[in-house]
Amino acid sequence: MDMAPGGLPLAEGGGDRDGLEMDVLEVRLGPVLPHWPAGLVLHCSLQGDLVTQARAEVFGAGDQGGDEADARARGLDNLVSVLALAGWDDAAAQARRIRDAALETGGGPSDPGVGRLRRRVRRSWALRWSLRGLRPLTEEEVRRHGLPVDVVGDTYDRLLRMVDRAAGGERRHDVRPAVWTDHLAQLVVGLDLAAARLVLASLDVHGLRTGQAEHEVSHG
Template sequence: MGLSDVLARSASRHAHALVVEVPGSWRARMTAERNLFARGWRLADSPADADVLVVCGAPGPGLAEAIESVWHQMPGPRVRVDVHAGDEVGARLDEAHRGLLDTDHHRRDAQQRPTASELLAEQAEPEAESHGGHEGMDHGGHDGMDHGGHEGHDDMEMSPGGIPLAEGGEDRDGLEMDVLQVRFGPVLPHWPAGLVLRCSLQGDVIVEAQAELVDGAARQEDDVIGPARGIDNIASLLALTGWDDAAAEARRIRDTALEPGDGAAGSDLERLRRRVRRSWTLRWSLRGVRRLSDEGAHARGLPADAVGDTYDRLIGMLDRAVAGVAATAAGDTGRTNVADRTLSTDHLAPLVTGLDLATARLVLASLDVHELVAGQAEHEVSHG
């Protein structure tokens, strides 16, 4: 056995997986997470940290393009598997494990994968085709048109690698400060499935934002969902705060809550709620973060339980989860209509404007969203 084989076996035992949820495929994503943790694998924080790409669901063209971009960013050795239903997760992860051990495949993959310059050339081709032969043509009325996400690219200074550089913009004190156009999502851990947030950044502060859903509306697997969906959102918020131990406990409780007739989730969830309430560090970190009044929540189309700051919303999420698990144990179905936790993309941009990127992710996670729907602006654009 050569050194490459030894390293491959070691990597396969401690693989890091980047799990992508197609909108509506939450159950498949949850099952994938549960199975990979059982194997001793870990969730990857970024493409650079990933050995395995697990795509849960059938992506549309927009998400498929984003996933392909993420795949190119993953270093080798790398393996991709696609999961279309929860009952096939085990077989697909077995397939990924065998793929990690296939050193010959990884050599071929390294030889065949495109270089950075080739990828940039591929991205530039559609733009060149759309603008080719237009010299001297009157483009009146097209100022500011979005050509594939590179707004204002004709005047934007470009680096030698084809990457857009920051432009100047007026800061709050009247001085000029660099403004960078950045896109977040749709492939991002602990992030609403299918969400793309286009941001203008001054430093690390979002000064302008636009939210949209890739490939349109989400396709939910079920009309109704149980308390496990809310517990999953709690796990995401705790993970974003950096409290990995509590996030792992929340995921374990989530998995328990999905097992019919298992009454352990209620007592475990109550213990987690007490643990969160006792944490002064967590309280100090989240207090005052994007506080919403009754009027502010109503104006943004948010449910009444969004009132307060991010800490208040976290405690509310725990309270609702405890009540949902108790209702299930008492014989109720414990299932909540998806419409009760649905949010339009129209209401997201004001919530993150003025925040730094890390804080914006905390705020979005605290909303306990089960489904996103396209806002009015997106609807008008898609229908002309």
């Protein structure tokens, strides 16, 4: 691939879904990216801002253990991410303060502010409009991708469950399993970058495991 000034890769030609040739750009997302699952690296092929191919791996994080306090903090972190990526900075800041308070108390009683945040989220028609219908998942798809059972539905459904968990607190048996990176790659193909980041944050991933074999998926 030719290199542009500064060492950035130039786009190459490739056919899009309509049979027309479009530029294809190879990019790497992560492992250090705001509002991104810790340690996840996605190697993506982009046509415009559409992800047409994706391959995932874990870089320096791996399966995250921890107790229920850790699980609660990670869940609140992911809630912050969804709200920030959805463009609601004020609610994201409110969730961030709740997360910081939870870290200080070591997973003690829930901050009373989480109830107010929950009501704000549920009342926001703009949030519902922007997230409804984004990467819906059926029960069968959730089983196939090895995801937690409560991610069934679309991104808006998943956000509501995240804020409900934050309001109710995490119990030890609710600690979420690690997710195979192979399956995350499959879920972002066909989405634009902004939507892909929202979907990944909405899955409330608490730990990652590299797939047993390299697995590349493409959007035909």
